[in-house]
Amino acid sequence: MRLITIISILLSLSNIFSAFIPSGTGLYEKGVKGWETESDRPEGNFILDIVESKNTVSEPDTLIFSATGAGFSTAYNTLDDISELIWRNSYVGHGGSSAIAVDRFSNIWMTTAADSFIADVDEFLPVGSGVHMSPDSGKTWTHFPQPGITPVQGLAYDIACDSLGGVWMACFGQSIQKSDDAGQTWRTLTCDHKEWSPINYMNQRMFSVHITGSGNLWVGTAEGVNLCTEYNTPDSLREWKQFTYADGLTGNFVTAVKSLYDQAEGKEYVYAATWLAESSAESNGVSYTSDNGASWNKCLTGEKIYNFGFSGTDVYACGDNGLFKSADRGNYWEKYVIRAWSDIKKDYVDVGKVYSFLYQNSIMFVGTGQGMAVSEDNGNTWYMIEAYEPSSDSSNDTYAYPNPFSPQKFGEVKIQFKLNKNSQVTCEIFNFAMEKVRTVISSEYYEAGESYMVWDGKDSYGKTVANGVYYYIIRYDDEKVWNKIIIFE
DSSP states (O other): OOHHHHHHHHHHHHTTTGOOOOOTTTSSEEEEEETTTTTOOOOOOOEEEEOSOOOOTOOOTOOOOETTTTEEEEEEEETTTTTEEEEEEEEOOSEEEEEEEOOTTOOOOEEEEEEEEETTTTEEEEEEEEEEEEEEEEEEEEOOOOSSSSSSSSSSSEEEEEEEEEEEEETTEEEEESSSSSSSSSSSOOOSSSSOOOTGGGSSEEEEEOOOOOOOOEEETTTTTEEOOOOOOOOOOOOOOOEOGGOOOOEEEEEEEEEEETTTTTTTEEEEEEOOSOTTOOEEEEEEEESSSSSSSSEEOOEEEEEEEEEEEEEEEEEEOOOEEEESSSSOOOEOOOEEEEETTTTTEEEEEEEEEEEEEEEEEEEESSSSEEEETTTTTEEEEEOOGGGSSSSSEEEEEEBBBHHHHOOOOOEEEESSEEEEEEEEETTTTOEEEEEEEEEEEOOOOEEEEEEOOOOOOOOBBBBBOOOOOEEEEEEEEEEEEEEEO
């Protein structure tokens, strides 16, 4: 009964944060490439997070680790042209990656999650599918079960590694999960000294965790953000300060926390992605402080932000409406217009939502739901690195990905196909009764080779189609190929 009660109470919040869970975003039921196989692309297009390698001695050419909708990808060959990046991919656990971090020993920590149908509530809910650690940049992994009393709503949204080897995970339904023995055992912690009960206490529902350069521990919850300045103390003696909308945040849902140290000013800036929670007076935006929460500044009001990145003292915010940059610590922001060239589509891809950012070796890496957008000239021009499987390697002449497809989560589904010669192409969508619901393209010119088109899951009237099985038919010259797409919300 207790499990059903937890699920029922947390259900109203699960849909808000379902965008963080890239489950079901593998290409199709063919599996993923092993580590030894080099590729020119990551394995998944949903790039949730990007972190840099700390192991610069033994692997000087390793640039980035990516948490994707299909697992884990690492990029090599970074000294050459960006289009020549070499990728190696690992299938880490069931579902997609929900969080990633690198500890002081250069071990990679990753959690995975998936949507699972829970019969007791007749709903799909996010479920944590495990914790995984790799000591060798993703070549091999040690797997641990999801900690806590239940993996349902217990997934980790964020991971932080401290200077002593401790691993902290912010878990929605399981509060903080902490391990001091490399993942062998975990214990549940909160940001207060109340009895553990995320049912009753919003401040025990965790979304983000971050350890600053000065050693401060910040934890974002469904009721503000919490600061611990001495986290290396016994659990019962650890002291916390809580900051909420009443203290100057734009909203109480704190979905991301990151920090930078400004040497010129001698200050540490902490940035929090603060979303509207329950009060109509709250709003989405960014809240930041340079005095450990004594005062808060608000910016990007109205924007739903997922993550932050930095280049020197420049701050980058990733959100629903794209990528933003501030060169003055957060007072003024400019927005990037990202139109990235796709070698696969042979056209430009307009990027909407942005989930992650890394600036490394003078290259901007931007994680999107369409792939990895990269720029070598500070955002003036962009190139899209996309995951796909050549149609010639598929059991069908065409396929769609992600599939099953959720319009709300992923925005669009890609329909991959291959032409033997330049052709005029038409694509139509039909429901299970073979009634046409949408013409995606009509007699559009495509060059020979691999290509794709996108469908946003809407019918001819602009309405999102109902859950179910849909068929698409591609016509060109005297040829016709088809396949199916499963829609679910």
